[in-house]
Amino acid sequence: MARNAFYSFHYVPDNWRASQVRNMGVVEGNRPVSDNDWEAVKRGGEAAIKKWIDGQLYGRSVVVVLIGANTAGRKWINYEIEKGWSDRKGVLGIHVHNLKDSGGDQSYKGNNPFNDFTLGSTKLSSIVKTYDPPFTTSTSVYKHINDNVADWIEQAIEIRGQY
Template identity: 40%
Template sequence: MAKSVFYSFHYDNDVYRVQLVRQIDALTGAPEITGQNWEEVRFKTEAAIQNWIDKEMNYKKAVIVLIGRRTAKRQYVQYEVERAWSMKKPLLGVRIHGLASLSDGPDSAGDDPFTALGMTGVPVFDPTQKDCYGRIDTKATFNELRRQLPYWAEQGVVRWP
C-alpha cells in the first residue's frame, strides 16, 4: 500500500520535476496541483494559504521536501517544514535537481532547507546519477529515485517533545 505524503516544493522552478516524482506512484501525495489552482491559492491572504497548507498536511503520514535549486529560500516551504516539525510528522528531503525539467535538463543542487532553518538530523537523500563524463544522467536519476523513494519515505525523522 502506498504511503500518503505531503510534498513540499518550489512550484515555479520545480513543478515539472515534481510531476515526475508523482509518476513513480510509490507514494500518494496531495492531489496534483495545476498552475490554475496554485494561482487561486497563492493570491489569497497569508493566513488563507497557511490554512490550506495545514488542511492538506493534516492527514498525511509524512512530509517530503523535494529540494531544487531555490527550495530552501521559499517562504511557504519554510512554513511547511516548520509546521511538519511542530505536528511531529516524519520529515525528510529528496533532491530533485537531477531530474529533467520541461524547459531544460538538470539544474544545480540547492541548499539544504533544514540546515537553513537550524534543524539538524533531518535526512536528505540524493538520487542524482552521473554518466562516464561526469554529467548528470536524468534518466538514470529518475530510475534511482523510483527504486529508492519507497525506502527513503520510511526514513523521516520526527521532533521529540
C-alpha cells in the same frame, strides 16, 4: 503500510521535476494543484495560504521536500517544513536538480533547506535526512529515487518518532 506524502517544492522552476517524483506511484501523494487554483489561494492572502497548506498536510504521514536550485529559504517551503515537523510528521529532502524539466534541462544543486532550522542548538539538517541521487543522467536519478523513496519515507517517520 501505505503512506501519504505531502510534496513541498518551488513551483515555477521545479513543478515538472516534482511531477515526475509524485507520479512514480510508490507512495500516495497530495493532489497536484493547477496554476489557476494556486492563484486563487494566493489571492486570499497569507491566512488563506496557511489554511490551504494545513489542509493539504492533514492526514499525511510525511513531508517530502523536493530540493531544487532555489528551494531553500522560500517562505512557504519553510512553513511546510516547520508545520510538518511540529505536527510530528516524518520529514525528508530529495535533491531533484538532475531530473530534466519540461524543456529537457537540468539545474544546479540547491542548498539544504533544513540548515535554516534548529532544535535547541542542533541544526535540523543533522537530524532530517537529505538524499542526493549519485547520478547525473535524469533517467538514472529517476530510477534511484523510484527504487528508494519508500524506504527513505519509512526512515523519516522512524527518525521523527525519536524526537
